Amino acid sequence: MTAVAARARRPGGGSASRGRAGLAGTAALISLGLRRDRIFLPVWLYIFAGSIGSTGYSFRHLYTSLAERLSLIASVQHDPSVLALSGPVSGTSAGSLVAWKVLVTASAAAGLMGILTVVRHTRDDEEQGRLELVGAAAVGRQASLAAGLTVAFGSSLALIPLLAAVQVVLGYPFAGALALGAAVALSGCVFAAVAAVCAQLTVSARTARGLAVAVLGVAFLLRAVGDSASGASWLRWASPLGWAEQMQVYASPRWSVGVLFVVAAAALAGCAAQLAAHRDLGAGLLPARAGRPQAAGWLRSPLALAWRLQHGALLGWAAGFALAGAVFGSAARGIGPMLNTSAQARQMFIRLGGHSGLLDAYLAAVIAVMGVAAAGYAVAAVLWLHGEESERRAEPVLAAPVGRVRWAGSHLLVAAVGSAALLVLGGLAMALGDGLTSGGVGTQVPRLAGAGLAQVPAAWVMAGVAVALWGLVPRAAVATAWSALGLAALITVLGPAVRLAQAVLDVSPFTHIPKLPGAPVTATPLAWLIAVAVVLAVAGLAGFRRRDLL
Amino acid sequence: MTAVIEVAGLTKSFGRTRALDGLDLTVAAGEVHGFLGPNGSGKTTTIRVLLGLIRAGGGSARLLGGDPWAEATTLHRRLAYVPGDVTLWPNLSGGEVIDLLARLRGGVDEKRKLALLEKFELDPATKSRSYSKGNRQKVALVAALSSGAELLILDEPTSGLDPLMEAAFRECVDEERQAGRTVLLSSHILSEVEALCDRVTIIRAGRTVDSGALADLRHLSRTSVRAELDQPPDGLDGLPGVHDLEIAGNRVSCQVDDRVLPEVLRRLAAAGVRSLVSQPPTLEELFLRHYTGPS
Numbered sequence: 001m002t003a004v005a006a007r008a009r010r011p012g013g014g015s016a017s018r019g020r021a022g023l024a025g026t027a028a029l030i031s032l033g034l035r036r037d038r039i040f041l042p043v044w045l046y047i048f049a050g051s052i053g054s055t056g057y058s059f060r061h062l063y064t065s066l067a068e069r070l071s072l073i074a075s076v077q078h079d080p081s082v083l084a085l086s087g088p089v090s091g092t093s094a095g096s097l098v099a100w101k102v103l104v105t106a107s108a109a110a111g112l113m114g115i116l117t118v119v120r121h122t123r124d125d126e127e128q129g130r131l132e133l134v135g136a137a138a139v140g141r142q143a144s145l146a147a148g149l150t151v152a153f154g155s156s157l158a159l160i161p162l163l164a165a166v167q168v169v170l171g172y173p174f175a176g177a178l179a180l181g182a183a184v185a186l187s188g189c190v191f192a193a194v195a196a197v198c199a200q201l202t203v204s205a206r207t208a209r210g211l212a213v214a215v216l217g218v219a220f221l222l223r224a225v226g227d228s229a230s231g232a233s234w235l236r237w238a239s240p241l242g243w244a245e246q247m248q249v250y251a252s253p254r255w256s257v258g259v260l261f262v263v264a265a266a267a268l269a270g271c272a273a274q275l276a277a278h279r280d281l282g283a284g285l286l287p288a289r290a291g292r293p294q295a296a297g298w299l300r301s302p303l304a305l306a307w308r309l310q311h312g313a314l315l316g317w318a319a320g321f322a323l324a325g326a327v328f329g330s331a332a333r334g335i336g337p338m339l340n341t342s343a344q345a346r347q348m349f350i351r352l353g354g355h356s357g358l359l360d361a362y363l364a365a366v367i368a369v370m371g372v373a374a375a376g377y378a379v380a381a382v383l384w385l386h387g388e389e390s391e392r393r394a395e396p397v398l399a400a401p402v403g404r405v406r407w408a409g410s411h412l413l414v415a416a417v418g419s420a421a422l423l424v425l426g427g428l429a430m431a432l433g434d435g436l437t438s439g440g441v442g443t444q445v446p447r448l449a450g451a452g453l454a455q456v457p458a459a460w461v462m463a464g465v466a467v468a469l470w471g472l473v474p475r476a477a478v479a480t481a482w483s484a485l486g487l488a489a490l491i492t493v494l495g496p497a498v499r500l501a502q503a504v505l506d507v508s509p510f511t512h513i514p515k516l517p518g519a520p521v522t523a524t525p526l527a528w529l530i531a532v533a534v535v536l537a538v539a540g541l542a543g544f545r546r547r548d549l550l
Numbered sequence: 551m552t553a554v555i556e557v558a559g560l561t562k563s564f565g566r567t568r569a570l571d572g573l574d575l576t577v578a579a580g581e582v583h584g585f586l587g588p589n590g591s592g593k594t595t596t597i598r599v600l601l602g603l604i605r606a607g608g609g610s611a612r613l614l615g616g617d618p619w620a621e622a623t624t625l626h627r628r629l630a631y632v633p634g635d636v637t638l639w640p641n642l643s644g645g646e647v648i649d650l651l652a653r654l655r656g657g658v659d660e661k662r663k664l665a666l667l668e669k670f671e672l673d674p675a676t677k678s679r680s681y682s683k684g685n686r687q688k689v690a691l692v693a694a695l696s697s698g699a700e701l702l703i704l705d706e707p708t709s710g711l712d713p714l715m716e717a718a719f720r721e722c723v724d725e726e727r728q729a730g731r732t733v734l735l736s737s738h739i740l741s742e743v744e745a746l747c748d749r750v751t752i753i754r755a756g757r758t759v760d761s762g763a764l765a766d767l768r769h770l771s772r773t774s775v776r777a778e779l780d781q782p783p784d785g786l787d788g789l790p791g792v793h794d795l796e797i798a799g800n801r802v803s804c805q806v807d808d809r810v811l812p813e814v815l816r817r818l819a820a821a822g823v824r825s826l827v828s829q830p831p832t833l834e835e836l837f838l839r840h841y842t843g844p845s
Contacts, residue, residue, distance in 0.1 A: 291643025300653035399631040400654035548604035
């Protein structure tokens with residue numbers, strides 16, 4: 001704070017020289033940022049290239065003839081739920097289908113990448129006090145903002161040649177490939193600039209991130225309503241994600257729409273720079289919300305503390321599960337005609353979801369993915385223990401009369417109950433989504449809630465693996481627990497498609513879950529999975545009781 | 551006097567690093583015991599062993615008559631702890647943290663809590679992420695001092711406090727002493743230990759190098775003497791027990807072992823004393839002596 005005051009008192013020159021002084025040190029900060037992100041950004045770019053490449057590759061083989069494509073387009077063009085999710089198809093080429101399938105998602109993902117990058121390099125650094133460290137060096141007031149935006153814009157724009165090259169290699173026309181890359185990249189830039197403004201508003205990086213992601217969510221929603229509700233199509237123009245669609249990349253690229261992105265990004269970045277120039281280090285424009293002067297009456301046990309700490313994350317996950325369940329559920333009836341046009345796509349769903357009717361196969365496939373996601377939540381909730389321990393926040397609790405098992409057990413309870421609740425919620429949301437479009441809510445609710453519940457033991461096994469790793473090899477726990485989940489997810493989602501040997505498939509706990517709804521329910525594998533999860537958790541707790549705190 | 555903390559020959563290794571190497575520490579009931587050592591000398595490691603957060607490698611450690619590892623939970627009912635580097639849950643307010651820690655220990659003494667909040671000028675409604683290091687430390691101090699526990703373990707509790715708050719902290723420790731509670735105060739701030747502690751244990755590189763009442767430790771040390779004389783002194787050079795002798799014309803300065811102090815004064819007086827300054831050794835000097843010599 002004193003440093004800021006001192007800097008504020010410094011006599012300023014003309015506004016031009018002040019502007020330059022505000023940016024002093026930007027280059028150094030950019031190279032620092034790139035160095036810090038040398039894993040983070042390449043992984044993101046790789047995921048973009050990989051997923052768009054694989055979609056492009058599979059669509060080349062799934063929809064080879066114009067007749068197949070026209071029949072797919074006809075089936076989706078009037079289905080509001082599909083329109084809400086992916087927007088309309090513009091054009092009839094294979095490229096148009098790829099754009100329809102990936103453009104909205106990829107643009108939103110690029111937006112997310114931009115948001116995370118900018119907040120990481122601006123408000124996060126500021127909140128952690130790292131910026132104060134570099135700020136005391138010869139670094140200008142707006143340098144960190146400029147550097148964060150440069151890193152975010154640069155990595156986003158790198159998507160243009162990358163995505164264009166991937167598609168051209170797969171045989172798609174150059175102009176469309178370039179336009180798709182540009183639409184995705186420019187969306188990323190706009191949301192990076194949104195995040196830059198948010199980072200000036202709030203004191204906490206977490207709130208800034210949440211605010212920017214909320215803007216992204218609203219943008220998605222505006223576009224979804226604009227695309228699916230008749231008479232509201234003007235709403236598309238209110239959302240950068242809508243602009244991305246309006247570039248009509250593989251039909252006849254409208255390059256003029258690109259100007260909208262550039263103007264919006266520039267305006268937002270300029271606004272952020274103005275805000276940054278007129279505030280103190282560490283301060284935000286929105287006041288930091290004060291906390292409670294006293295703890296609520298129920299905050300009196302390790303379990304209450306675990307809930308107090310974790311409930312925000314759980315609610316976020318729950319919103320995601322409810323939304324995903326509702327969207328995928330309401331899309332369920334539209335998926336039938338879409339799949340009927342492609343034998344290979346149908347095969348894909350049956351391999352993932354089982355054989356009992358295409359609708360159930362689709363629902364089961366979605367629930368299987370939800371199972372993996374819930375396992376992700378459970379692992380994150382378990383690893384909360386690791387975070388509390390390594391950041392020494394476990395110490396004050398364990399130095400109070402609280403036993404180690406009681407402390408750890410309270411977080412494990414949140415993980416176990418939370419993951420089960422998420423799966424039931426996801427199933428319920430799917431049942432509502434499907435039931436309201438088909439009129440069968442009553443029958444779908446118990447079937448799909450039950451199908452969600454059946455995934456719980458597999459999620460618990462992955463949580464158990466994380467507990468065991470944390471208890472026995474705490475320093476390696478985070479990396480190995482996530483790797484284990486990644487491996488299980490890979491085997492579950494891709495294993496059947498690439499025809500892995502059954503012995504390999506059996507490694508993943510999800511393989512042992514009956515493909516519900518549709519398949520017969522067998523209790524034995526579920527009981528075994530629960531037993532395995534309990535044994536793993538007990539082993540981890542026993543290890544934790546015997547070892548030193550980190 | 552019964553011992554509240556009894557540590558003998560304690561060892562602890564982390565990989566190849568030997569953090570504790572035969573450390574001894576005895577704290578009697580009702581005393582404020584200073585636990586002195588430079589950074590990295592093993593103070594925090596000792597305290598973490600005493601709290602049962604890590605397991606002793608060798609030697610013995612007893613806390614409140616029990617085994618700090620096996621009986622951790624029951625023993626913790628009777629103590630309160632302020633960590634050296636206080637990290638709090640960023641989205642909980644200071645007030646929430648204080649109440650939670652007090653309730654885990656059995657209950658909140660509202661009156662004492664409010665008095666301490668006022669004394670340390672701490673706003674309990676601020677979220678922990680916005681607290682400075684000193685304010686995080688105040689949160690931990692208020693939680694510990696309002697607990698009424700019979701033993702307080704304070705690990706460098708004032709390293710982030712400003713001088714006014716340090717004074718408030720000293721008052722609090724005095725109150726604890728008068729209430730008959732035991733305090734283990736680890737520190738590398740010597741004036742703090744000098745002002746507060748009845749007895750001290752000095753450690754270096756995981757080993758106890760000295761322990762006793764401050765008065766006794768002073769006895770081991772020297773008096774620093776500076777004098778201005780009528781003429782250069784005679785016979786000080788080479789006198790056993792006189793160290794760091796510097797004579798510049800009529801000015802003399804030296805360090806004197808207490809046993810030869812009478813002899814030194816006699817010889818100074820013989821040279822005619824114009825002015826004389828003699829100081830008791832500060833703890834800084836004690837420290838230097840203990841940490842500069844061979845181990």
